[in-house]
Amino acid sequence: MSIxxxxxxxxxxxxxxxxxxxxxxxxxxxxxxxxxxxxxxxEARGVSRSAFEAAFSGYSYLPKVMExxxxxxxxxxxxxxxxxxxxxxxxxxxxxxxxxxxxxxLAGAQQRWGVQPEIVLAIWGMETNFGGFMGGENTIYAxxxxxxxxxxxxxxxxxxxxxxxxxxxxxVTPSRMVGSWAGAMGHTQFMPSSFMRYAVDYNGDGxxxxxxxxxxxxxxxxxxxxxxxxxxxxxxxxxxxxxxGFDFSRxxxxxxxxxxxxxxxxxxRVSGKAFPRPADVGRLYMPAGSAGPAFLLLPNFDVIxxxxxxxxxxxxxxxxxxRILGGGGFATPWPANDYALSKDQRxxxxxLLGRAGYDVGTPDGVIGPRTRAAVIAYQTSKGLAPxxxxxxxxxxxxxx
Numbered sequence: 001m002s003i004x005x006x007x008x009x010x011x012x013x014x015x016x017x018x019x020x021x022x023x024x025x026x027x028x029x030x031x032x033x034x035x036x037x038x039x040x041x042x043e044a045r046g047v048s049r050s051a052f053e054a055a056f057s058g059y060s061y062l063p064k065v066m067e068x069x070x071x072x073x074x075x076x077x078x079x080x081x082x083x084x085x086x087x088x089x090x091x092x093x094x095x096x097x098x099x100x101x102x103x104x105x106l107a108g109a110q111q112r113w114g115v116q117p118e119i120v121l122a123i124w125g126m127e128t129n130f131g132g133f134m135g136g137e138n139t140i141y142a143x144x145x146x147x148x149x150x151x152x153x154x155x156x157x158x159x160x161x162x163x164x165x166x167x168x169x170x171x172v173t174p175s176r177m178v179g180s181w182a183g184a185m186g187h188t189q190f191m192p193s194s195f196m197r198y199a200v201d202y203n204g205d206g207x208x209x210x211x212x213x214x215x216x217x218x219x220x221x222x223x224x225x226x227x228x229x230x231x232x233x234x235x236x237x238x239x240x241x242x243x244x245g246f247d248f249s250r251x252x253x254x255x256x257x258x259x260x261x262x263x264x265x266x267x268x269r270v271s272g273k274a275f276p277r278p279a280d281v282g283r284l285y286m287p288a289g290s291a292g293p294a295f296l297l298l299p300n301f302d303v304i305x306x307x308x309x310x311x312x313x314x315x316x317x318x319x320x321x322x323r324i325l326g327g328g329g330f331a332t333p334w335p336a337n338d339y340a341l342s343k344d345q346r347x348x349x350x351x352l353l354g355r356a357g358y359d360v361g362t363p364d365g366v367i368g369p370r371t372r373a374a375v376i377a378y379q380t381s382k383g384l385a386p387x388x389x390x391x392x393x394x395x396x397x398x399x400x
Contacts, residue, residue, distance in 0.1 A: 031061050034148045038160075045161050051168035055140045062145040065137070065181045069151045076342050078391075079287035080334040082312040083319060086126060092323035095121045098130050099324060105202070105215045113222040114232030118321035119300075120221050123307060126317055127189040134187060134211065135180040139163055143183045143192075159183050162192035171199075171207045178211065186210030187217035190224075198224040228306040229299070236304060236318035237282065237297040239270045239330055242290065248376075248386050256283045262296055270331035285311065289389025291335040339392035349390065352398040353378060 028034040035056050042052050077085075098121055099106065106117035121130075128134045143160035147153050163183070167174055179185035183192065187210055190199060199208040202219030210217040243266030250265060260278040267284075269275065282296035295315070304314040319330070341349065343365035350363035350371055358374035372388045378398075379386045 028148055031059060031144075031148060034144070035059065038144075038147075038157075041157075042161055042164050045165050047161070047164045047168040051174075052164060055164055055167050055174040056144070057174070059141055059144060061148055062137075062141055065142050065145040066149045066151065068181050069146070069149075076340040077312075078334075078338055078340045079312045079315065080292070080338070081340070083316045086316050087320045087323060091125055091129075091320060094130055095125050095320065095324035096326075098124070102214060102218065105218055109202070109219050109222040110232075112219075113226035113230070115222040115225045115230050116233075116321070118324045119225070119236070119304070119317065120218050121324055122317045122320040123221055123304075124188055124218065125320055126313070127184075128187055131187045131214065131217075134189070135178055135184065137179060137181050138174070139177040139179045139183055139185055139192075140167070140174055142179070142181050146182070156183065159192045162196055166192060166195060172209055172211055176211055187214060188221045190220065194224065195220075198227055224307070225303055228303045230303050231298075231300055234277070234280070234298060234300055236301045236314070236321070237285075237295050238275070239332070240267045240284075240294050240296050241270050241332065242267060242294055246290070246385075248290075248388070251284050252388075254284075256281050258282075259296060267294075267296065285315075286387060286389065287311065287315065288335050288338060289391060290385040290387040291393075292338075293330040293332040293334065335391075335393060337393065341390065341392060341395060345392075345395060346390065349395045349398060350374075352395075356398070 028037070039049075039052060043049070095118070099117055103117075106120060109115065109120065110117055124130050140160070140163055143156050143163055146156040147160050160183075163177065163185075166172065167177060177185065180189065184190065185192070185195065190210055195208070195210065199210055199220040200216065200223050201208045202215040203213055205213075207213075208216055208220065210220055240262075246267075247265060254261060258278060259275040259280050259282055262282060262284065263275065263278065280298055282298050285295045285297050286292065287295075301314050301318065304317050305311070307317075308314070345365075346367060347363040347365035350360040350365070353360050353371070353374045354363065356378065358377055360371045360374045367390050371390070375390060375394065376386045376388045378384075379388070382397075
């Protein structure tokens with residue numbers, strides 16, 4: 001999602017809400033006023049009056065939704081912690097069972113859109129535990145509250161109007177349009193705008209029902225990935241091992257390069273197998289630095305990130321897909337006693353580097369090129385692998 005700047009009225013409302021966590025009040029005089037004011041915009045989008053009234057029947061502003069906009073904690077998990085919580089033996093086994101149950105649907109989706117079943121299944125598993133929990137919020141009520149409350153109002157108003165059109169077009173009833181507090185819906189958590197662009201009626205019943213039809217949900221997910229350039233028959237990436245004395249500076253210069261060039265630097269697959277397509281372009285990813293697993297990521301990895309723009313998410317999806325196919329855990333263990341840094345801890349690390357004579361500028365907790373260069377210089381001076389990785393282990397060492 002892109003951040004959309006709110007109008008001055010909404011900015012004032014946000015300031016007032018931030019001043020008092022206990023008193024959450026909407027930006028409009030009443031919910032009734034908000035709904036009345038929304039109707040002309042909904043009508044212009046082709047929403048029927050009957051669908052509009054049905055969707056807002058019983059609506060009232062939901063303070064709990066607005067509270068969630070201010071209670072999103074800073075993400076401070078390591079990639080290992082993120083994956084360990086989401087890719088388990090139980091998840092892999094459930095994915096394998098779903099693969100058997102929906103084999104025909106998945107095969108048809110692969111034939112039509114070129115996306116392998118295990119990738120579609122992995123996204124389904126990551127998003128809702130294979131439909132186990134699709135979110136408990138009425139999507140119209142949640143999106144209306146976010147809009148009425150002035151939180152990214154332009155963005156969520158558009159999603160709300162789009163959701164109303166989905167109901168008006170007959171794809172789902174208001175009561176069955178459920179999802180997260182932020183409006184992500186159905187088995188694979190589409191926002192309404194994504195639904196409009198990429199949802200498909202896979203089972204041919206005249207509805208694009210990602211809430212109640214698993215075939216529609218899986219087909220829609222495959223279509224989404226296909227639309228962003230999924231390369232059929234290719235994987236997301238490979239776990240690799242680095243040679244002793246690996247040239248990290250050369251790797252930084254390459255950024256993205258054919259696998260044959262990475263191989264020339266001594267990188268090999270942990271399986272010992274050759275790269276099937278040496279001309280494929282990949283980038284080196286070391287989520288725990290040189291002390292942990294390393295990966296060469298291929299174009300399909302970036303397509304997965306169109307679903308959620310996070311390397312951790314995409315790696316978890318790829319790894320779960322491999323586990324569904326029968327693969328095991330990562331070959332290289334994660335470093336022990338590592339932890340992710342909060343913004344304050346990142347600023348502390350910068351301060352310690354500065355005191356040691358390394359130029360980081362003003363400590364601000366943001367790890368940019370200047371800080372990364374200081375980390376590399378520090379690692380080089382201490383005889384450590386100069387991978388530039390910032391972590392709890394590095395902070396602990398600087399504190400000694």
